[in-house]
Amino acid sequence: MVAGLMIAAISLGIVVWVISAAQDIVPPDTSDLELDCREVPESDNACSVWLLIPNALQLPDQFSALVKETSSEDMPSLDLGELLNDNARVFEMIREGLARPMCQIPRAESIDSEMPYLSPWLNASHLLTLKIRDHRSWGEQEAALDTALMQIEFTDRITRNAEGLISFLLGSTMLREGLAQTRNIIQSGDCSPQQLRSVLGVLSAPTPTITGLQRAIKVEYRCLQASIVDLVLHAIQLAPDPDSQAAKRLGWLTRRSYLFQPNRTLRELADLYRTMMANASKPLSQIIPLEELGAFKAVNEHRFMTVLQPNAVGKLLVTLLTPAADNILIRKCQTEADRSATTIIAYLHLYHQQFHDLPATLVELDQVGLRMVPIDPFDGQPFRYKRGSKMIYSVGSNLTDEGGSTESMEAPASCDTVDLVYSLGTMLDP
Secondary structure (H helix, E strand, C coil): CHHHHHHHHHHHHHHHHHHHHCECCCCCCCHHHCCCCCCCCHHHEHHHHHCCHHHHCCCCCCHHHHHHCCCHHHCCCCCHHHHHHHCHHHHHHHHHHHCCCECCCCCCCCCCCCCCCHHHHHHHHHHHHHHHHHHHHCCCHHHHHHHHHHHHHHHHHHHHCCCCHHHHHHHHHHHHHHHHHHHHHHHCCCCCHHHHHHHHHHHCCCCHHHHHHHHHHHHHHHHHHHHHHHHHHHHHHCCCCCCCHHHHHHHHHHHECCCCCHHHHHHHHHHHHHHHHHHHCCCHHHCCCHHHCHHHHHHHHHHHHHHHCCCHHHHHHHHHHCCCHHHHHHHHHHHHHHHHHHHHHHHHHHHHHHHCCCCCCHHHHHHHCCCCCCECCCCCCECEEECCCCEEEECCCCCCCCCCCCCECCCHHHCCCCCEEEECCCCCCC
16 A cells, blocks of 8 residues: 555656646746847948959969969969959949948858858959969068058958857868968068058957957857747648647647657757857867867767756757857867967067067067967967067967977867977077
8 A cells, every 4th residue: 555655646746747847838038139130221232242242253274273373483374464463343333332331141041041142252263362462472561561451451350250060160270261362462671661561550459359259159049939939830731731739739749749849949958059159259278168068968978868868959959950069160260370370470470570580588579569478368378479480479279388380280180189389580680
């Protein structure tokens, strides 16, 4: 008798727990993840001009091979001057867009939204690189630097206003290309103090990588939120009549389902994306891994037993839909390192021109206007400097200071195993 009562009490407790666990929560407050979607007047929007770039591009079949070459001497047999003249309108459009105060990229409505303008923008950036090389081959250093700064400003706008993570990654790739071209020009030692100040003026704007990545994260959340809501609405619309009893039962099930609870899923997703937002402003060494949080933690700890937990389908959806954040954060840090290194190199050349020597430490660059030594975006420490080797470097994504590798940071295969090293140029003699 007693045993029977105990079994009944335990069974009743399990039933009550299952019913309570099957109850979805109220819709979560995600106002902090919303974007400012006010429309920008077309006359103020740089993107209104840049969206026409695909129609202006005139590229040969061997354009990809041309872009991959590292020097004018090794380029495929093609009249570079003719190519640049054919695309003169593209360069005009970039300048016309930069004269406008704002840049609003077309809104991404879902995770599979098409962005047909991204590839042409990448090709436009490649054309700017070729234009820089052409100017330098003719000894036109001032024109080369002007084009490199235009490339930085163009790709800075795209990165800063990224409409999703793909847009951010492509924008940061183009921005790194512009920064590399600018460093090459500075490293030649032919820039005047005025030209170096022009570079520093462009680079003095707040870095676009943090604001751009945080915006991209918000866009991704908005699109995933819409996908989950559409999933629920689609389930309700499976009934022949949306107002029928069957549709009402489906709607009831989405609110009281042990396996899938839409609002709880959205809260899990929002918490992860808030962590991604916070990580975007931190050095890589201080980020909170998503694998240690929420749905990821539950799935990693319980594995196959996750299917027995409340909102199991929601947890699995969150882990499947959330992008690999580590690689995105590494790209952000690489772009920030490029920007900081370009700034430091410009100041070092200014210092050398004024004092005919290199400083003992980067702190001494305050004499030419550098208020604070930029931090390494990977470990949060000040950028490293080796006066005798004429280099500055970042510890890179392995977060290990290896004393400044002789490998160039432009060698992507070594990015995980060596420091990111930037030469000061051959013209600076301590």
